[in-house]
Amino acid sequence: MYYFHVNTGHDNKVPGGMGYWIGSLASAFRKGLEHELAPFDVTPTQWAILEMCYRGEANTVSGLARVIPVDAAAISRQLDKLRAKGLIHRRRSTRDRRSITVRLTQEGRELAVKLAPCERANNAKFTDGITDEELTALINIIRKMLKNGGVADHSTAEQEHEGGETK
Secondary structure (H helix, E strand, O other), X not given: OOEEEOOOOOOOEEEEOHHHHHHHHHHXXXXXXHHHHHHHOOOXXXXXXXXXXXXXXXXXXXXXXXXXXXXXXXXXHHHHHHHHOOOEEEEXXXXXXXXXXXXXXXXXXXXXXXXXHXXXXXXXXXXXXXXXXXXXXXXXXXXXXXXXXXXXXXXXXXXXXXXXXXX
C-alpha cells in the first residue's frame, strides 16, 4: 500500500494519498446530498444556486461561478434547468447589459427553504461525533491548503450582486 508521509516531525503515515482521502470525502458528501435532494428533483449544483440566490450572496452567472466550484458554462446549463422548473427568472442587468441577473421565483424561494434541512442532515451525518473545535480546525486547514494551492477560498471570495428587478 502507498503511504503519504505527513511532514509533522513525527513518524505518522496516512495510507493512500491525501488527494485520495479528500476526494473520497468530497464524493461521499456529494452522493449523500444527492440522496437527500432526490425527492425534490434537485441536484447539488442546483441546490447551491438556489441557496446562493436565496441568501443574496450571488445573482449572476459569474458571481455564482465564483462561489460554487463549477464553471460558468455548467452554471448556465443548470440555470436553464431551474428556469424550466419555474424556480428562477433571468433578466439582463440594468447596470451592465452583458450581465444576466438571476432571481428566485416564489416557488424557488419556498423550495430553497425546504431544501436547507437536506443539507443540514447530510452535514450532520458526516460530522457526527466531531467536536466544533475539530470542525473549525478542519476548515482552517482546508483553507490553508486551498491558499497554498493558489485556489480561491469561496467563503471569502468577492461576491457579485447586481441590481435590477425580477419580471
